[in-house]
Amino acid sequence: MQDYVHWFRNSSPYINAHRGRTFVLLLDGHALQHQNFTNIINDLGLLNSLGVRLVVAFGVRPQIHQRLALQNLTLSYKSRRPVISPEVMECIKDAAGSAAIDIQARLSMGLPNSPMHGASIRVTSGNMITARPLGVIDGQDFGHTGLVRSVNCDAINRQLDDGAIVLLPPVGFSPTGEVFSLSVEEVATQAAIELKAEKLIVFSDQAGLLDGENKLIRDMSPREARQMLDQMDETLPLYSTLQAAWQASRFGVKRAHLISYQQDGALLEELFTRDGNGTMITQEIYxxxxxxxxxxxxxxxxxxxxxxxxxxxxxxxxxxxxxxxxxxxxxxxxxxxxxxxxxxxxxxxxxxxxxxxxxxxxxxxxxxxxxxxxxxxxxxxxxxxxxxxxxxxxxxxxxxxxxxxxxxxxxxxxxxxxxxxxxxxxxxxxxxx
Incomplete structure (x- = not known):
């Protein structure tokens, strides 16, 4: 009991510091499937109740591959980028739409004796990301593979001002009415940069970055993150998450955090304790x-x-x-x-x-x-x-x-x-x- 009282009292400076700030969270498709995702949802509800403005960018890569397998479709790659046909795009839309509905349903729970009781959280999504096609590179038409063109910050901020949580799926829309598949890392990074978010919080399968002695690196500068990227295998899942955090910190996001979606309470510990439990890339001297x-x-x-x-x-x-x-x-x-x-x-x-x-x-x-x-x-x-x-x-x-x-x-x-x-x-x- 005394540990809880001590922690709660010492969390008050962080509660005050985070209230009214915009945080962008990056959750990939594996995080959505993990058994700890329910606890992450509960923690999002707590942050919302504390006045934190939340934008959640989510990915659906494993969900897409499951749907492709059911329809005997294959996804080809060129220079590590997917080539997305109209048939594959239908699977992507199905996976993204289904995931968005599932997240909204979880955030809508309010059962008695549950962490979400009485939360009454509103969740919104929509065409807030404008995309453009990747186009034809070296003779290869990448089809519905897209890039983020712009983020509708005014629309997102209106929803955040109204107390809603904003969901950003890994798809974008063009002015001509086309739908393009986007990487969740690019969506989260561009949203954090253009919204001038206080934090980008990236969930991965491990608790931050490790040094040569397998000890957790608590904090690092953007320059140090770039050096680590230069030494890292680009095919590793951690590469894309670290690159997203580095890119955001490079273009004005004050702090980017790498934490584990497998660890219960990782988000709260990172935000409300002095040492945290992941790796933070910060422009400031921590x-x-x-x-x-x-x-x-x-x-x-x-x-x-x-x-x-x-x-x-x-x-x-x-x-x-x-x-x-x-x-x-x-x-x-x-x-x-x-x-x-x-x-x-x-x-x-x-x-x-x-x-x-x-x-x-x-x-x-x-x-x-x-x-x-x-x-x-x-x-x-x-x-x-x-x-x-x-x-x-x-x-x-x-x-x-x-x-x-x-x-x-x-x-x-x-x-x-x-x-x-x-x-x-x-x-x-x-x-x-």
Whole structure:
């Protein structure tokens, strides 16, 4: 119960931040068939009730292949693009229409004792994507294979303003009345870009991207995403989803998320917790090391107070911290101060004191202490300092491992020696820069 209360209280900043924002979600046909899709529908209902403007682009590739098999039809490809005949297009329209109706039916549920009870969600769809034919390339006529020409943002925004969820099927319509098959990745990407969406959320079969050690990559820049695409096999399903996320972030969508449609609650965890559970491609610096400002006083106090209570750090009043905040470096993660340290220079002796080093307990083990130490060293070098010293009672081994050597109190600047607390009996360590 306490975990739930803690999570609910800490989700309020995200609820406020997401309210009134436009999110575009990409769900492929495999996601629609997965047993967890009912939970995803419930989560969409929750987001709608919290005031999030939702646009859902869905795909139907496996559903199309099922219908083609029933009619003994085959789908041919040229340069990895499908060649769509009128007969195949009929199967696509059938699959897209059936999927749209199924999604609308699921979002319309309101049974007692269910997550959707009392939701009264309205769902809308229609000819909101204008398409054009891919045409003839190298002598091959691609038939009803199309490309997105434009997104009717005015029509979509009117529906979103009215509280509806907008469905975008993987088909588009031309001014001449033709229907074209589109890739769901292109539909979702173009919709997110043209709507100036806050987020593009891409569901895939795995929880984000993995590094060389098979560890989840929490966040990356568009440049890093491009580098990963260059090294990835284009035939992999993850390639198209990562490309969609990269393309959206490249053209103005602030954050693109890759999460798993197989994991229950993945959408909520990604949106309402600080660490999430997938990979986020962001134009902004999600976690940054920077000089502190007066606005950081509250966050630093909250971070260091438990360590002060334990006697690890010397107690600092708010007034003192406000006066000294310019000496501090902080690590900020999505609006939260998760690490800090201070540098007090003694210019006459060309030495600086490294003090008040703290890392939030939930974020230790991620080299954040090293990052903040590097930032402090750069500040010290800019000031012309030659050495750093630190006084510690609990973390001597950490400083020893980073090149700090034991020293006596006499190695301290004279003014600092006069303030040395013999009762606290802190150990002194010095490191040359």
């Amino acid at each position: 976690e940054q090391v920077r000089d502190a400002s007066i606005d950081d006083v509250g966050g630093v106090l909250e971070l260091i107070q438990p360590l002060e209570d334990q006697g690890v750090l010397v107690r600092r009043s708010r007034e003192r911290l406000e006066n000294e905040i310019d000496q501090f470096t902080v690590v900020e993660l999505d609006g939260m101060i998760i690490a800090c340290a201070a540098l007090y220079p003694f210019m006459d002796e060309q030495i600086g004191e490294l003090a008040c080093v703290a890392v939030h307990p939930e974020y230790r083990g991620g080299n954040r202490g090293d990052l903040i130490l590097q930032h402090i060293e750069k500040r010290a070098n800019r000031m012309g300092l030659n050495e750093l010293f630190v006084l510690t009672t609990h973390t001597a081994h950490w400083f020893r491992e980073r090149g700090f050597d034991p020293a006596g109190v006499e190695r301290l600047p004279q003014s600092r020696q006069e303030l040395y607390n013999w009762q606290r009996n802190s150990k002194v360590f010095v490191r040359k820069l």
